[in-house]
Amino acid sequence: MTDMDVESLPDDAAQLKSMMKQLIREHQLDKEQLEHRLAMLLRSKYGPRSEKLDPDQLKLFDLGREDVDETGDEPAEEDDKPRPPRLGHGRRRLPADLPRTRVEHELPEGDQQCPCCGKTRKRIGWETSEQVEYEPAKLYVIEHARAKYACGDCEENVVTTPKPAQPIDKGLAAPGLLAAIAVGKYGDHLPLYRMEEILGRSGLSVSRSTQCDWMRRIAELVNPVVSRMKSEILASRVIWTDDTTVPVLDPTQSKTKTGRMWVYIGDLRHRYAVFDYTPDRKGARPREFLGEYSGYLQADAYSGYDQLCDHGNMTEVACWAHARRKFHEAKDSARVGATHALNLIGQLYGLERKASKLDAAARRQLRQKHAVGKLEAFASWLDQQSVEILPKSPLGKAINYARNQWTALCRYTEDGELSIDNNLSERTIRCVAIGRKNWMFAGSDRGGQTAATLMSLIATCKLLGVDPYRYLRVLLTELPRRQTDHLEEFLPDRWLQAHPEAKLTDHGKQK
Structure with missing residues (x-):
């Protein structure tokens, strides 16, 4: 209700009582919304970003814990197969494919004498340990020497060997340098001014504006x-x-x-x-x-x-992670209802852990057998709560979001190739969010x-486990010399089949 003049109030007590009840409801709703916004702001600034559900809350409200998912991404259902042991926090073995240089340390001659008999002790073996060394990026100049030919008699008709096509015609940067800058900015999120400093420490002065122009030129090439x-x-x-x-x-x-x-x-x-x-x-x-x-x-x-x-x-096809987040945000104002909803969503994610190990046909069959019934029970609960909960409250908004998207939220059960959420694209686009914190704009x-x-090339390499630097370096070397009507071999997955050595190991995976 809006502000009104006291003189305009009705004299009837029943009407006044009805107006007061409405004012109290509106005041209570405004208070809940303000408290919810304050809690969200405080959590975003100081609280944990994880959406874990405390299992003790389920015991407190007698909600059970069947197939509960505590994270929203990873269901907590136990697997039939034993899980591999977790890696400890100690030092891990260094990758076998790293180059190794052996440095042998001999005892000084004075320490080789036996303290008992005075004879020179014999070497009986070596005790080895490993240490990792690092060398900064190495820059070197490629000098293209093109042979020139002329007629020996007339000394005319000079011809020069053509220079191989380059990613940037008459450009200073070779494919390896261009690939390093591209991966540095769009893969490792380094702004160009930092790349300018890094290259400067290696002896090359290249302004960020020049690097920016290089990136534009190679983007046109690989488009x-x-x-x-x-x-x-x-x-x-x-x-x-x-x-x-x-x-x-x-x-x-x-x-x-x-x-x-x-x-x-x-x-x-x-x-x-x-x-x-x-x-x-x-x-x-x-x-x-x-x-x-x-x-x-x-x-x-x-x-x-x-x-x-x-x-x-x-x-x-809608995303259950988005729906879950709405209920998680409502926990502070409606703990019982929000926790119950989180428990139901957790059961759906619990099924997905088992489903992820199956092929598409078996995954669909599992969802039809177990997830559909859970979704029907969830829908009944949402319909019941929509009548009892204020629609503008945090829990009411979460319920309305789920009900409005319900058909699309249930669609993942129709096809085994579908996902329960949209986290694949959210993880992939995360590189933009990280990047803009560094290169700003x-x-x-x-x-x-x-x-x-x-980003399209580098993010695809990350999805497929391809070393983006090695891929881009080859792409920028070969593409200027090829016809653009035969591009299949340059697609990252097909290029990886021809260059399996470019597969990233567990130690080289991007974050």
Whole structure:
């Protein structure tokens, strides 16, 4: 109710009582919403980011603990097979493929004498230990010497051996240096001014503006490969997608504007990750990328995806991790109801641990047999709570979110290739969130497109376990010398088949 003049209040006691009840309900709701916002702000600044569910809470409210998932990602259901022992915190054995240099240490001659008889002691073996050394990146100059020929009689008609095609024509940087800068910025999240300092310590002075131009040039070179990856993704039965913000310098003002970076990931037969930069978040942006795609689209609850699925050939698959997060945020104001919902969602994730070890057909069968019944019970609980809980309360908003997305949330049980959540794309697009904390912003919309192209290759390498530096170095060496109508061999997964030595080991996996 709005503020009103005292004189306008009714004289009837029943009406006054009704108005007071409504005012008290509104005041209580406003208080709960303010307390919820305060709790969320304090948790985001000082609290843990984990969404673990304390199992003791389930005992307190007599909710049981069947198949409870404590993390939202990893279900807590026990596996039939014994788990491998956890690695200790001690020193691990060094990789066998690291180069080794043997340094032998001999006793001084004075210490080789036996203290008993005075004779020289004989060496009976070696006691070895290992230590890791590090050398900074090594720069060297490639001097291209091109033979020149001329007629011996007329001393004319001079011809010079052509120089092999380079990633940047007449450019200073060779493929290895370009690959190192690209992986440094878009894989290791190093801003170009830090790369400038790193290269400077090795004896090379290259400004960040020059490096920025290099990145733009090689992005244009490799763009046909990324376009081919996009075509492969659009042939998938399932596409995972997500988006996040990117600050971009606005040339018309002395501040940044907000651009968007989208990621699209194909299924296991087309496991590529392609980023797409757009200057805004209009619903037309994913439509421009996806075109006439027909298949499953696994995403969050962004309304632009709803429009695509309502008016196209795409089928929406929602994310249980997003639904779970809503209930987790409501725990402070409605602990019993939110904890009960988290327990039910945990049971669904508990089934997914067992399902993850099965093929698609068996996974679907397991979900149909066990998950469908749990979802029906969950739906009944949501319907009951929607009548009793205030819709604008934190728990009410979580319930409404789940009910509004319910059909899409249950769709993962229809096909074994679908996922229970959209965490695959969220993990992949995390490189943008980490990167913008370091390089802060893109210099322009064109810079955002450059970042999207190079991130596509590096993120795909991460998904497939490919060394991104070795891949990019070969790509930037070979692509200028090849025809762009034969790009299959340059796709990261097919390139890895021909170069298995570029497979990342457990020690070389990116974070």
